[in-house]
Amino acid sequence: MNILHIDSSILGDASASRGLTRDLVDTLVRTHPGADVVYRDLGASVAGHLDGELLAARSTPAELRSAESRARAEAADAVTREFFDADLIVLGAPMYNFGIPSQLKTWIDLVAVAGITFRYTEAGPRGLAGDKRVIIAATAGGQHAGLPSGAAHLDIGDPEEAEEELQVVDVGGAEGLSTGAAQRESALAAARNSVEAIVA
């Protein structure tokens, strides 16, 4: 099994989501001996925003690219390939300014490539990257349960309703992490406790 472990927190060792993704991956490796883990730290370095130059570089045949556009396209292709090769993705997704970190949005922009990882059909977009399970460790400083912001960020979705080829499971959404030490500890403990069940 190929595991892709992604962190996107900018808070380094103080990050809550980094601790949760580490617990998840440690448990997965323990329960799936022989699993290969690839790690990408989006919080440490952005892979390169999807701008006009990168878009053009990716759609230019390799032999016609400049040295700079070749380097950019190859770096972006490596990110896409990691996604493509993964059977299971463990994703740390903190809430910053009511959304995901811009680095994580950039990663999504790099892996969502029409004709490679998905295709448009009359019935809507369809995945081309094979069966994958995505486990998301979503964290937030405030309380968002019952609010549109909670539905968008923490209530990732019902796996039963997810696309057949993409199962999405929330780790339990640790929220209220900035509302006091006791709330932070109990929210993180609840999320950590759910790790074994999610992995099973």
Ligand SMILES: Cc1cc2nc3c(=O)[nH]c(=O)nc-3n(C[C@H](O)[C@H](O)[C@H](O)COP(=O)(O)O)c2cc1C
């Ligand atoms: C720049 C920044 C913006 C934030 N914006 C929000 C926000 O909009 N809503 C919220 O509930 N918490 C917000 N927080 C708090 C984080 O969600 C909280 O610290 C959480 O633990 C982040 O996950 P992490 O520790 O893995 O980085 C913000 C934190 C930072 C550093």
